[in-house]
Amino acid sequence: MTASLEAKAGIRRHAPAASRHAYVTLVTNDDYARGATALTHSLRHSGTQADIIVLHTPALGEASREALAALGCRLVEADLLPLSDAFNARHARRALHGAAPFTKGRKPDFHTPLDNFVKLRLWQLVEYESCIFVDADAIVLKNIDRLFAYPEFSAAPNVYESLRDFQRLNSGVFVARPALATFAAMQERLDVADAFWPRTDQTFLQTFFPQWHGLPVTFNMLQYVWFTMPDLWDWKSIQVLHFQYEKPWETNHPKSEVLMPLIALWQAFHDGGPIPDIAALPGPSGPAAALSPSAGA
Known part of the structure; x- marks a missing residue:
């Protein structure tokens, strides 16, 4: 694809692919670049020998781009999706949080819900046979390359409070097969009259792939499990x-x-030390992970 056609397509590649498979993450600002570093x-x-793709919006600063490129990431600049004004208004941070508030935890100030839909541009990366998407606020603890052979759309459930959540996927880790036809179909389904996706890309992807393939929760272990469902926590089995x-x-x-035990592990990866x-780390029953009565509010 020529540079002019890529610009019209909303993505701009800055280096050729070096593998048939890629890990992809989305970085929309300098704060999330810190996560992508870890x-x-x-x-x-x-x-892993797969490519590591940083799908980033124009808002990412030049210093962050250079730092991620120096780590060997392949940077792909991606525009926000061309969505209607009404859609954008419904999914702006204040409107979305008002209509579908997050009651279990706090989203950081640098989180912009509309940016999440840029994740769908992964399906434009047709130079890859398969991709594993991993959110920039995650770390991979074991080699998960075998997921490249898994079918689209494979994802782990959104479990962090009770087992009732097994029917909901979490889009922080998933397996995809890039295809322009899939991306076009997504665009047709995303911005329809009065469409409202309360958890943005996550709600949309579960609707678009109703027969999604469930991965074990260990492939996307959510941090709140540490104090809400500690019996599920086993360092030896956690993949992500x-x-x-x-x-x-x-x-x-x-x-x-x-x-703090989880934050310290993230910091170790971030610092490259x-x-x-x-596998030998203490579990949530240890004194460092004792839960105060208000911690899970």
């Missing part, structure tokens, strides 16, 4: 640790005390 280090630590809601790099983190023996 994620990239964790993927390198896992031993996902910091939903509060981010481990926030300075005003309201749950930092209860989640020695990584502890993860």
Whole structure:
């Protein structure tokens, strides 16, 4: 595809693909670049040889772009999707949080719900046979390359409060097969009259792929499981640790005390220093993870 056609398509590639498979993450600002740094280090630590794609919006600063490129990431600039004014108004942060509030945790100030829909541009990366998407607020603890052979659309359930949530997917980790036909079909379904996706891309993807293939929760272990469902936590089996809601790099983190063991692990990956023996880490029953009565509000 020529540069002019790529510009019209809403994405701009800055380097050729080096593999048939890729890990893809979305970075929409400099705050999420910090998460992508830790994620990239964790993927390198896992031993993967797949490409690592940073799908980023124009809002990402030049210094962050250079830093991620220096880590060996392949940067792909992606425009926001061409959506109607009415759609954008319904999914603006204040409107969405008012209509479908987050009551279990706090989204950071740098989180912009509309940016999440850029994730759908992954299906434009047709130079890849298969992709594993991983949110920038996650770290990979084991090699998960085998997921490249899994079918589209494979994802883990959104479990962090009760087993009733097994019927809901979490779009922080999923397997996709890029195809322009799929992307076109998504565009046709996304911005229809009065469409409202309360959890943005996540709600849309579950609707678009109603027969999604369930992965074990260990492929997308949400951090709140640490204190809401501690019996599910087993360091030896966790493949991906996902910091939903509060981010481990926030300075005003309201749950930092209860989640400190997880934050410390994220920091080790972010800094590129020695990584502890993860299987030997203490579980949530240890004194460092004791839950105060208000921590899960």
